[in-house]
Amino acid sequence: TQLLEQSPQFLSIQEGENLTVYCNSSSVFSSLQWYRQEPGEGPVLLVTVVTGGEVKKLKRLTFQFGDARKDSSLHITAAQPGDTGLYLCAGITGNQFYFGTGTSLTVIP
Amino acid sequence: NAGVTQTPKFQVLKTGQSMTLQCAQDMNHNSMYWYRQDPGMGLRLIYYSASEGTTDKGEVPNGYNVSRLNKREFSLRLESAAPSQTSVYFCASRKGQGGGETQYFGPGTRLLVL
Numbered sequence: 001t002q003l004l005e006q007s008p009q010f011l012s013i014q015e016g017e018n019l020t021v022y023c024n025s026s027s028v029f030s031s032l033q034w035y036r037q038e039p040g041e042g043p044v045l046l047v048t049v050v051t052g053g054e055v056k057k058l059k060r061l062t063f064q065f066g067d068a069r070k071d072s073s074l075h076i077t078a079a080q081p082g083d084t085g086l087y088l089c090a091g092i093t094g095n096q097f098y099f100g101t102g103t104s105l106t107v108i109p
Numbered sequence: 110n111a112g113v114t115q116t117p118k119f120q121v122l123k124t125g126q127s128m129t130l131q132c133a134q135d136m137n138h139n140s141m142y143w144y145r146q147d148p149g150m151g152l153r154l155i156y157y158s159a160s161e162g163t164t165d166k167g168e169v170p171n172g173y174n175v176s177r178l179n180k181r182e183f184s185l186r187l188e189s190a191a192p193s194q195t196s197v198y199f200c201a202s203r204k205g206q207g208g209g210e211t212q213y214f215g216p217g218t219r220l221l222v223l
Contacts, residue, residue, distance in 0.1 A: 004151075040216070042113075042199050042201070042214025042216055045213075048211075050209055088151060095140060095157060099151035099152040100151050101150060102151050
């Protein structure tokens with residue numbers, strides 16, 4: 001099993017604060033994706049990172065893929081209540097996806 | 110354009126009963142997936158189908174069978190349900206097999222096995 005550990009598991013912050021979510025594994029992946037999931041719905045893709053050391057920005061979200069392609073981070077600047085949700089990372093090897101354990105984020109107005 | 114649809118939305122089974130979860134996509138995608146989601150464990154891949162006519166085991170295939178009926182439909186069958194199979198089941202699809210391809214998820218089926 002290629003387990004991806006996410007930390008923290010739960011995060012509750014005030015609107016306007018910054019935060020970072022980590023996704024770590026002992027396995028190397030060809031690419032890594034980050035998803036956000038709302039209650040009662042399926043995950044929705046936020047970003048894909050492919051190259052070791054790659055950094056991608058999506059408005060207030062910054063995603064980084066580790067140099068060794070084993071880990072990744074998601075940084076949110078000036079969090080807003082609309083950012084509330086479950087954040088999942090997924091490592092990809094061939095046609096198989098290995099999802100992380102998830103980080104549940106609550107942004108308090 | 111409905112995307113990925115799943116039926117039923119909710120199901121309650123007794124131990125030993127069987128059922129089939131249905132999934133269909135209208136995006137002409139080649140690859141389809143079945144996952145289960147349990148608290149604290151993220152999503153775990155049960156089975157996937159890289160193309161019509163092929164299926165492969167994922168991380169947790171025991172107790173399940175799948176059928177890729179055609180390019181649109183991919184069903185998941187529980188032959189003899191167990192309480193350990195209580196979970197939320199998600200179907201997903203994507204166009205190809207490249208690492209950067211977007212995976213689209215259905216709304217999920219919530220299954221309770223008593």
